[in-house]
Amino acid sequence: MSILKLQNVSYTYDGYTKVLNGLNYEFEKGKVYAVVGRSGAGKTTLLSLLSGLTSPSEGRILFDDKDVQKIDRYQYRSRYVGVVFQQYNLLPHLSAVENVELSMRASGKKFKDKRKRATELLDEVDLDDSLAKRRVLKLSGGEQQRVAIARALSFDPDILLADEPTGNLDLATQEEVMDIFSRLAHEKDKCVIVVSHSPEVAASVDEVYELASLGKSKKQRAGNEGKR
């Protein structure tokens, strides 16, 4: 059964520039999805819609058959959806482990030992203890990306959304991260959605949605997307 459903979703910004048009996607638990497309195809916009950070111009997004627009979207983001942002969006004055703990605290869920869980998660994405205690500001791009991944996983969300999560990672770490995503979906029955332009990522997932670029034309091109 699908946990997240797009019903005829379109998105227009600035009042006239349409980036997404009539999307009908379904995402299920226990699977890893990839959304691919060229730059400007609206991948990040789709991710913002799925995470409840913005609302569709047309259509509905359903989470557990409930319209995301009508539920508490702060609670939705803090408890049910973990997001790995393309720009990581970590708090620079906090350490890596504190950033992870913050999300756990924001979720309002109970965890036995937040510090321990955060350290373990960071260790899983190859950030050792000394790096974990460092302020995010002093970490490299790749290290920050891994903190962002650990943070998205920290509060045990039902859905994991990741925007180019492997963009700054070397091939080995990239594979490790995809392994983690895969285990999450297959062993813990989570729904993982990865937005990427990487063919390697696309090759390692269960299902791929391809976003076609609408370009600058305002013409509506219905049915320009489909399962591959």
Next chain:
Amino acid sequence: MLVIINALKSISRSKGRNILIGIIVLAIAASSCVALAIRNAAREAEAAGLELVSITGTISVNRQMMMSSLQGGTFEGGIPDMGSMRETMSLYQDLSLAELLSYAQSEYVKDFYYSSSISLNAGGELEAYSTESSSNGSGNSQIPGSSGNNQFPGGMGSQGGMRPGSIIGSIAMGDFTVTGYSSEDAMTKFINGVAKITDGSMFNIGSSSMDCLISYELAVFNGLSVGDTIRLANPNAEDETYDLTIVGIYTDTSSSESSNMMRFSTSMDPANLIIVSYGTLQSIIDHSVAVAVTETSGEYGFESSTALNGQLSSTFVFSSRENYESFGEELYKKGLSDYYSLTSSDINNYEASLTPLKNLSTFAVMLLLIVLAVGALILVVINVFNIRERKYEVGVLTAIGIKKGKVALQFVTELLCVTLIAIVIGAGVGAAVSVPISNNLLSAQIEQMETQAVSQEQNFGRPGASGGMDFAQGGQRPSGMIDVFGSGAQADVTYLDKINATVNFQILGQLVGIGIILTLISSLAAVVFVMRYEPLKILANRT
């Protein structure tokens, strides 16, 4: 919990910003603390002073009111009818002892005492104490401008309690002032410690035996001691004499201090004050009236009598200011004319003594308001800049699902923590400096007022007036001169020159209140900002 943890982390991680805010709040808190302490001290001094001082009051003729109402009654703005005015004024003379005693029955009056003074000459060997060689013991002192006649031809009303009958009593100036007191409480000099019996003892205040107290100076000057008898004479009739037995000799510190003051006559020198009981004085007056000779002066047409005329000075004592005020109202209800008024030099003097402190308090409150306004403005500006800098943080926090309200609350909490810490330190600094600062400011105020007073005195041709100001604190009667004419002398004041501007819990509470208000005002900007922005917009702008 989330809010508090985030706030504390944020404070500890952004020290520079918080120290800056802290310093500003500290400055505001310290100056507010001093201002509040001064204001508080002024209030307490006012309240405490009026509670402790037992209030004394006198009933006197309100001439200004009488004159203004008479003026209004005759011609508007024109020349007043002098004849009718004189007539009215002679109707409303000072109240008699009997009238005063009936008013004193009031429940508001705690105590009532009175004294009466007459002026007598030496009747024998006795010589009045004087530092001037020209003065002699037997001759009457000349009053300047009285053209050699030592009798006032009536008309000269006194505030203190002279009550001429239909026959105008003469007031010849003798060499001695004999004052009879109704109660020991009336002997203010002995009550407040200016005067003290050093030899012999006090006479029975209730008796009319011819006992008296004389000053140490007078005793030494005439070689008198306790047990001796002195003879005094009516200045209007030299053969009318009275013998008084000295039962005690007292020292009066005010007499030495005031020895350099210009005097009307030797009888005004405190050294020439002879103290008797009211009963004794009354028996002298009664005798004098009985043997009096009345004559009509052909030149002026005035009738004058040789009878001695006591000048009554009465004092009502009240336990509180409320009672004083209630008594004032009650007097009019009992039918006292509007031309009389109840006045209290205690209250007037005490209020006057507080003037520098009140000025300082007003100044302190103004300072407080300015500091608060400027401080609030600075804090708002700093906060707005802060929040703009922290836009990204707002975006991240809301993006991971923390509600805007909580983010705003976190920012307010941060500011509140910093403000409270700064206020605690500021209160400490303020407490340490408020006493010296406020006393310095106060002494500057007093100096200014005294300079003003001295220059005024000098304008009236009274050099050295500042040296003569030695009046006891809390509104006691001026003691440099015997107050023959009631409270005729200009009342001077000892200003309250030390305040205890301590910081108490009330002030701390007020400071915390100020801190909370400042925090709320300045963080309003933060709240508005946080509430207005969408997380995605903030994050998108950054990318």
